[in-house]
Amino acid sequence: MVRFSEFMQKWLYDSDGYYANFKAIGKEGDFYTAVSVSKFFGGAIAKHLIMLINEGKLSKNAEIFEIGAHQGYLLADIIEFIYTLKPNLLKTLSFNIIEPFESLQKVQKEYFKNSFGDLIKLKHYGSLKGVKSKEAFVVANEIFDAFPCELVFKGDMGYIENYNIKFSKISDNVKKISEKYYMEKGEVAVGYEEFAFDLYNAFERCYFLSFDYGDLEVRNDFSIRVYQKHNIYPLFDEELELKNAYKKSDITYDVNFSHLIDAFKEAGFEKEAYKTQLVALIDFGITELLEVVKEKKGFNAYLREANKVKTLIHPAMMGERFKMVSFVK
Structure with a gap:
């Protein structure tokens, strides 16, 4: 028997794991993201x-990092809107992706080359441990729901044997965390502490921003699920x-934001904000960006983009289910 977290780690991050190679996201893939x-989303x-x-x-000389960049769409969207809103910043900001898989680094480099030519110099790091930066803005979208987790049920912990889930003796650390959040049934993420510590040590000054689905309160039920072609x-x-x-x-599974915070x-960070995606994107100015589209491209272009943004912020869609959390060092 192996711990469920070890099984999930191999499932997602082995050399032949689900995330090791490029996967389509959206209509052609298994799931959607913002x-x-x-x-x-990147514009906001x-x-x-x-x-x-x-x-x-x-400062205008800060380094911009994305963690969990997939093909690089989000960082590219951020750069595109910086060019639109304050293009001089592209002369002083630098752009980086933390990506352990060389196959995905290649995809990201090709996408940036096709998008920006030689205008943007993109630097890759294999992990946070290789980063030493004075000042950075770091963004991560839906990464914490993909950290390996342990399954907890009535004082026991989940193990895998021949692709069957069995519950047996819980480890001291998992027991400590589950008791802290009054969890009798659900998922305990493995690695949040190490990630936060590595992030803190990588930057002298840091603003970290992340979006993911979950809540501050523990549901005391299993949220872990498998996505396959939108099923x-x-x-x-x-x-x-x-x-x-x-x-x-x-x-994937719902993030316990209390544990994450x-x-x-x-690790030493100060929590800057915790909001629903709806509130965060409105505060960031996403509706103001739509008004710019209306002024410059007309009502039909505005309507097309507004319908897409509705998915991001509508309470019945992604607006309430997804949360934004930010931290400052």
Whole structure:
């Protein structure tokens, strides 16, 4: 038997794991993300970044990092909107992606080359441990739901044997975390503490921003599920054959934001904000960007983009389910 977290780690991050090679996101893939819905997601983040620079909270020479960049769409969208809103910043800001898989680094480099030619110099790092930066704005979209996790059920912990889930003796660390958040049933993420510590040590000054789905409160139920061509299968669904889904489909769960925030605070960060995606994107100025489209490209272009943005901010869609959290060092 192996811990479920070890099984999930191999499922997603082995050399032949689900995330090791480029996967389509959106209509042709297994799932949607905010990035695949609308460029204005990155545009709103770019507008927020510019505001931080204008207010003196970041300098114009800061380094911009994305973690979990997939093809590089989000960082490219941020750059595109910086060019539109304050193009002189492209002369002083530098752009980086942290990506452990060389196959994905290649895809990202090609996308940036096709998008920007030689205008933007993109630098890659294999991990946070290789970064030493004075000042950075770091963005990550939907990465914490993909950290390996342990399954907890009534004082026991999940293990895998022959693609079957069994519950047995819980480890001291997992027991400590589950008791802290009064969790009897659900997922305990593995690695939040190490990630926050590595992030803190990588930068002298840092503004970190992330979007993901989950809540501050523990549901005391399993949220872990498998996505396959936009079909959702709870992990314990009788129709799901774990052996067939292994490394071929995405596996994810709701983020316990209380655990995540505590991990960052323990590493030394100050929590700057925690909001729904709806509130965050409105605060960042996404509706103001839509007004710019109306002025410059007309009502029909505005309407097309507004319909996409609706998916991002409508409470019944992604607006309430997804949360934004930011931290400052």
